[in-house]
Structure formats: C-alpha cells, structure tokens
Amino acid sequence: MSDARARFAIYYAPEPDSPLWRFGCRWLGRDPEQGADYPAGPLPGFDADWLAAITATPRRYGFHATLKPPFQLRPGVARKQLIAAVARFSATRPAFAIPPLGLAALDGFLALRPAADCPAVAELAAACVRELDAFRAPAPEPELARRRRAGLTPRQERLLASWGYPYVMEEFRFHLTLTGRLDEASREQLRLALAPVVAPLCREPLAVTGLALYRQPDRGSPFELLERFRLAPEPDAAPRDR
Secondary structure, X not given: OOOOOOEEEEEEOOOOOOHHHHHHHHHHOEEOOOOEEOOXXXXXXXXXXXXXXXXXXXXXXXXXXXXXXXXXXXXXXXXHHHHHHHHHHHHOOEOEEEOOEEEEEEOOEEEEEEOOOOHHHHHHHHHHHHHOXXXXXXXXXXXXXXXXXXXXXXXXXXXXXXXXXXXXXXXXXXXXEOOOOOOHHHHHHHHHHHHHHHHHHHOOOEEEOEEEEEEEOOOOOOOEEEEEEEOEOOHHHOOOOO
C-alpha cells in the first residue's frame, strides 16, 4: 500500500467501546476504525438529508480531536518509522483526564469542548507537533495559500510557516468536531436540540489514555484509523509496593 499521496495525523480518539465513540461515529455516519458507514442519525425536527450535509466535512476525517494536524511523510521516511516513533512517544507520556466536555460553538461549527482549560492536553498536543515533526514533509504551497485566505494573525502566520498549520501551540483548542460551519440561527437551533443528547456523555471527566494514528490514502478519500497507542499509566495509578 503506497503512501506517496497519503496524509497522516495524530488524533485523540475515544475508546472504541465507549459511549462517546459510539455516539460520534453514529452522529457523523462513519466509523473510521471499522470502515463502517451509517445513515445519518435521526434528530427530531431536523431533515436527515440536511444533517448528512452539515456533517459531510467532519465525516471525512472521522470522529476525533486533532493533536498533530494532517501531514504527508517527508521523502525517505516510511510509514513503519512513523508508527514506531508514535509508539515510543506514547509510551513516555502519562495518561490524564480532561474536564467534562460540553457542546459549544467554535469558529462557526459545533463541537464538544472541555468545560475548562486543560494544560495537560495542550502540552500533549504541543509535544506531538514538535517531537514528531521530523516525519512531516513541508506543506505544499496551495495548502499554505488556502490557510492564509482565512485571515491569519501574525502569530498564526509564523506557526503556519514553522509547523505547516496555524492553530497549534498557544493557538491550539481541543475539540471534537460535530458539524461543518453553520449560520448562527441554524447553529443555535441545532445546539439546543443536541444538548440533551450529548448531556449523558458530558457528566464525567474525559480520560485520555491513548493516541490514534489516522491515515488518508489521498486527499479525496476519507481518513481511516490506522492504529491506537496506549499512553503510560497515570502516576497515581501505578501499582504500589507492599
């Protein structure tokens, strides 16, 4: 399987047997780990075709929260080298918990976001960006130009030049995307309808116990969850000497 046109990304993906993962896959209409597609989940008062349309973009990526954004492999680097590096990286990083999630608007779309800042997840994302960057090929110029059309701040422009993506380091915002961009009225209407659906998923802190490597065969294809990697146990979860 050639990776000449493929892109890879390091994401957080909920545990495969968790209610959050099942909800996210069903809501977006696709399980990127099993390769299964689902019909758009019904939501009273909303047209199924409209729901399918507004989830089309996040469906391609699969349910996730970005840690290291999508990138192509640097020439001369093989996928197995990236996999080995992510495994080593994960083994040195302790698991932790994020404050409970909540439904929120972010840049015009709806997402699940922590109720409070979480330095641990910001540090994990920054480390992913820095420590795995030797595997990343420079972003192609058309992609950089597309990013710049969004109207970047000077700091975001420097981040784009350094890391190939403007929303990393202090610009990073942990989120699990649920929709594409919506007008304000539609977004608020959907938020009110979705809030009671996601409420049971947002009562407890979110355990971050692993990383996931996603792969997109080419830019026209959906991302697939290639492999999961366990983080080290939390320090206070380590067995005690007797």
